[in-house]
Amino acid sequence: MEASEIYKCIADPQRLRILNLLDGGSLCVCHLQTIIDIPQVKASKQLAIMKQIGLLESHREGTWMVYSLAQPVHGLLRVNLDYLLQADCSECNQLQCDLLARKQLIQQITQDSPDCPTAVCAPQPCC
Secondary structure, three states, rough: OOOHHHHHHHOHHHHHHHHHHHHHHOEEEEHHHHHHOOOOOOHHHHHHHHOOOEEEEEEOOOOOOEEEEEOOOOHHHHHHHHHHHOOOOOHHHHHHHHHOOOOHHHHHHHHOOOOOOOOHOOOOOOO
């Protein structure tokens, strides 16, 4: 994987937000589109691009398509995500808001949706 491919993903606001959300653990396409507020088609296209270059992995659980960061997380991606979560800029603040929305969504679906994929509702490792 080339550094330029990683930076293209980080430079795109939607892809950056997706990477940030998946850094907290696996999510379904529908959960990503809910948090980021984009159509399913656009979310799927962004996910496909990042999967093709090797940043993401996916698997199907029933009717759900679950995405996660490819393991091990590429060092360049790790350093940039960590930095952006500590920086003070409007996009960086959006990343923090997204993580809060993710936490609230996981709590809600854990309580209300027993059919949600285990990979999403299972306790996530602390970052």
